[in-house]
């Protein structure tokens with residue numbers, strides 16, 4: 001029997017749920033199709049459980065570092081079963097909220113099964129036919145594994161999904177890939193007493209694109225955990241019940257070498273959709289539309305900023321437009337913001353150094369090192385640097401990259417200023433409390449203000465909140 005609807009949404013993750021809500025504002029005839037589980041990648045195996053593991057690692061590190069403040073404590077005794085129990089139970093709580101939400105939606109608007117396209121308006125879901133006026137593909141992404149590793153390593157090869165179901169911490173893990181997932185998980189496991197080595201194929205560690213900050217990050221992470229850079233084309237092997245990599249034996253190999261969109265296996269090849277020279281889908285990020293027809297794509301499936309808040313925005317835009325189709329509306333997108341929850345943290349806001357350079361933009365850089373930044377020293381977290389990029393001539397903030405304390409918060413301030421179109425002068429007119437890590441941002445902005453010889457000096461400084469006072473107390 002054929003079921004017909006106005007909007008079919010493939011995938012009940014963050015993007016799919018946002019698309020569902022947006023489409024339902026226009027029509028009751030929406031169908032949300034999910035192949036595996038409700039609960040979303042973010043809550044089940046992504047943002048939330050990874051931050052739970054990091055929170056446990058931070059607690060252990062605070063005990064280790066306490067002696068620097070004159071507080072004596074024994075080395076932390078880490079109960080791996082208790083760590084993983086908290087990770088799993090809090091994770092289950094978050095997943096439960098999401099699952100309850102989806103299961104609260106009318107049953108007639110939900111379907112379990114794996115969807116694929118028969119034609120632009122027809123889906124096959126495990127043998128059932130669905131006809132839809134428009135379709136949103138929100139199928140997410142999956143870990144990318146180097147060819148042959150699964151066959152070679154069997155159950156010794158794991159991905160992020162596996163980590164959060166552990167009952168206990170393993171003794172040793174090789175982490176391959178020094179991107180976002182690799183850095184966050186390797187550092188957390190290392191601090192939780194697991195013998196870890198992080199392997200980077202080249203010399204690049206972390207997503208930082210500013211060469212000075214990339215070099216600083218490399219140095220800071222090499223101090224923070226066992227790290228092999230320039231590992232080249234890794235060839236792990238099984239040795240008894242262990243994995244042999246770089247001359248070292250590990251219980252497990254955690255592969256964090258990037259993710260690929262779940263766009264294969266959907267029958268999209270038959271739909272003659274526009275692609276770029278490299279074969280990547282040409283999807284309009286302001287409408288979610290792929291081509292001129294009734295197909296919309298959102299979230300990690302697009303490979304465009306694979307982050308939670310972006311998936312939610314893209315889902316909303318795609319779901320709204322799918323319901324309106326063919327009356328498609330273009331919607332604005334937010335300023336870019338990405339945070340890595342490593343230690344030190346990383347934040348990237350607005351345009352990256354690499355993007356500005358590639359576009360030939362004329363910009364100047366304001367710099368601050370956190371080595372001598374007042375509040376950072378007080379808290380013993382005085383490592384890292386912040387670079388802010390402003391357009392030459394106008395002083396308009398274009399972007400920033402940072403590795404250092406409170407990056408998750410300073411990154412937000414910077415992204416908000418980029419989105420608002422603030423200039424360096426406008427930013428210097430905002431209040432800065434004393435003593436806070438944000439005073440480091442002010443130092444970088446002042447440098448830009450001086451270097452760019454910008455007119456209209458900012459509100460006159462008082463002595464107490466001068467840059468020097470920030471260090472001197």
Ligand SMILES: Cc1cc2nc3c(=O)[nH]c(=O)nc-3n(C[C@H](O)[C@H](O)[C@H](O)COP(=O)(O)OP(=O)(O)OC[C@H]3O[C@@H](n4cnc5c(N)ncnc54)[C@H](O)[C@@H]3O)c2cc1C
Pocket residue numbers: 010011012013014015016033034035036037038040041042045046047048050113114115116138139140141160181262266298299300301306307308309311
């Ligand atoms: C370890 C990790 C940590 C992360 N941490 C952060 C973080 O701290 N902050 C942040 O912003 N982002 C983070 N992310 C990224 C964030 O989780 C993703 O960007 C976001 O979850 C993507 O949502 P989505 O809706 O596109 O995909 P998903 O939530 O993966 O949803 C896709 C859904 O589609 C279903 N599906 C796939 N194919 C089909 C089919 N053919 N038929 C039916 N259903 C199908 C899947 O089963 C799945 O339920 C992290 C990711 C990982 C892996």
Ligand SMILES: NC(=O)c1ccc[n+]([C@@H]2O[C@H](COP(=O)([O-])OP(=O)(O)OC[C@H]3O[C@@H](n4cnc5c(N)ncnc54)[C@H](O)[C@@H]3O)[C@@H](O)[C@H]2O)c1
Pocket residue numbers: 146176177178179180181182184199200201204206207234256257258259305306307338339340341
């Ligand atoms: N804090 C957060 O917001 C957060 C956390 C985790 C994940 N995420 C999202 O998930 C996405 C995927 O994360 P990821 O870490 O899988 O991808 P990534 O692209 O950040 O990093 C993958 C790394 O693996 C390396 N690599 C690739 N093949 C390799 C090989 N054969 N050997 C060794 N190294 C190899 C790459 O050079 C790269 O450095 C991120 O881009 C991010 O959007 C976000």
